Amino acid sequence: MQSPKDLVNFIVILVLVKSVFSDTSEPFSKPDMVEYVTSLGYPIESHIVETEDNYILKIFRIPHGKKFKKTSRRTPIILMHGILAGPESFAMLGPDRSLSFRLAEAGYDVWLPNCRGTTHSRKHKTLDPDRNASYWDFSWHEIGKYDLPAVIDKIIEKTGSKQVTYIGHSQGGTIVFVTASERPEYKKKLSKVIVMAPAVYLNHFNNTVLKDLVKDFKTIYSVYLSVNSGERLFYSSYSDLRYFMYAFKDLFPGLLRYVWEMFNGESEVTDFKQVIEFLPTLPAGSSIKQIAHFSQNINSKSFRHFDYGAEKNLKIYNKTVPPEYNVKGMDLPIYIFATKSDIYIPIKVIMQQYEKLKCIKNFGQATF
Numbered sequence: 228m229q230s231p232k233d234l235v236n237f238i239v240i241l242v243l244v245k246s247v248f249s250d251t252s253e254p255f256s257k258p259d260m261v262e263y264v265t266s267l268g269y270p271i272e273s274h275i276v277e278t279e280d281n282y283i284l285k286i287f288r289i290p291h292g293k294k295f296k297k298t299s300r301r302t303p304i305i306l307m308h309g310i311l312a313g314p315e316s317f318a319m320l321g322p323d324r325s326l327s328f329r330l331a332e333a334g335y336d337v338w339l340p341n342c343r344g345t346t347h348s349r350k351h352k353t354l355d356p357d358r359n360a361s362y363w364d365f366s367w368h369e370i371g372k373y374d375l376p377a378v379i380d381k382i383i384e385k386t387g388s389k390q391v392t393y394i395g396h397s398q399g400g401t402i403v404f405v406t407a408s409e410r411p412e413y414k415k416k417l418s419k420v421i422v423m424a425p426a427v428y429l430n431h432f433n434n435t436v437l438k439d440l441v442k443d444f445k446t447i448y449s450v451y452l453s454v455n456s457g458e459r460l461f462y463s464s465y466s467d468l469r470y471f472m473y474a475f476k477d478l479f480p481g482l483l484r485y486v487w488e489m490f491n492g493e494s495e496v497t498d499f500k501q502v503i504e505f506l507p508t509l510p511a512g513s514s515i516k517q518i519a520h521f522s523q524n525i526n527s528k529s530f531r532h533f534d535y536g537a538e539k540n541l542k543i544y545n546k547t548v549p550p551e552y553n554v555k556g557m558d559l560p561i562y563i564f565a566t567k568s569d570i571y572i573p574i575k576v577i578m579q580q581y582e583k584l585k586c587i588k589n590f591g592q593a594t595f
């Protein structure tokens with residue numbers, strides 16, 4: 228171990244290896260989203276939606292705030308979580324600072340989807356995520372192509388509204404571009420798209436800690452698949468680490484901040500107490516294919532479909548190289564929120580690549 232970078236790589240590989248052999252039981256209870264929101268005096272509903280490719284997802288809804296309870300004529304708004312996270316990320320900073328409660332008080336009808344594979348959406352019509360490896364054969368491509376359209380349709384059905392507003396964080400920003408590219412008919416169902424630290428063009432990904440790992444991810448991915456027929460990642464497996472951090476939260480608040488900022492950049496979150504309480508909800512489940520897909524895009528400096536290798540690409544795409552997503556000329560009002568301290572996607576790059584940009588202060592990737 229010559230540097231912190233080597234140490235982090237070593238830990239990540241340990242966690243990956245460990246995740247292959249671990250069982251799926253959850254020894255500790257996580258904070259419950261419904262109980263938590265209810266305890267703060269807010270209404271919360273759960274809705275179930277089925278995707279075209281048979282995944283069954285849960286969507287939470289905070290239909291209104293505490294001050295004004297009238298539900299009619301509220302604008303429905305989707306808050307879409309990032310990779311390895313869940314809707315808790317929009318609620319865990321409490322009623323005064325979390326986006327979901329702030330928007331509910333501001334008059335919005337707040338919808339919080341859970342993408343396939345995450346804690347609240349581990350269901351499928353025929354597949355069992357713990358027993359059928361093929362359940363995990365998806366990337367954020369499928370989330371954008373199937374999950375988001377299903378969510379949008381459900382909200383339109385329930386509210387009678389013609390359009391929804393969309394806010395996506397990180398991968399939540401990625402998938403809306405996939406939807407626009409693969410399901411252009413959904414563009415007219417979106418009134419506004421707001422993406423925070425979107426992971427779309429990753430050409431300049433230069434995180435010192437993760438850079439080398441990404442370079443080698445192809446190897447890690449194939450090794451992982453060869454020993455682990457399933458593709459589930461970071462569900463129960465990773466829990467050892469999160470419970471370890473949780474158990475030592477009082478002893479090492481500085482360490483927690485260090486780890487947080489290593490992955491998320493300098494952040495204005497000063498009160499880590501609330502974050503700590505929700506640590507057991509993170510990371511939510513993901514497929515390793517999502518991470519492989521991001522790594523491919525970083526390495527190829529492009530925003531394109533999953534690369535299966537020339538031979539399989541030819542079968543799937545009729546091309547040896549995967550096609551690019553069509554995000555040019557998206558006739559959608561898009562607002563980009565970026566951050567100076569985003570260590571994954573530098574603001575300069577975002578400003579070059581997107582037209583409309585509104586910049587808010589120093590928020591790290593995961594602060595939203």
Ligand SMILES: *[C@@H]1O[C@H](CO)[C@@H](O)[C@H](O)[C@H]1NC(C)=O
Pocket residue numbers: 353354355358359
């Ligand atoms: C899912 O796994 C179960 C248990 O191993 C098996 O009986 C079933 O046939 C599998 N389903 C599919 C669609 O592969």
Ligand SMILES: *[C@@H]1O[C@H](CO)[C@@H](O)[C@H](O)[C@H]1NC(C)=O
Pocket residue numbers: 431433435
């Ligand atoms: C990436 O970061 C290193 C230092 O950490 C710097 O020397 C290098 O120029 C950066 N590369 C790009 C493409 O920004």
Ligand SMILES: *[C@@H]1O[C@H](CO)[C@@H](O)[C@H](O)[C@H]1NC(C)=O
Pocket residue numbers: 545
């Ligand atoms: C596959 O690509 C070739 C060459 O670009 C083209 O001629 C052919 O029509 C394509 N086939 C299909 C099924 O799209």
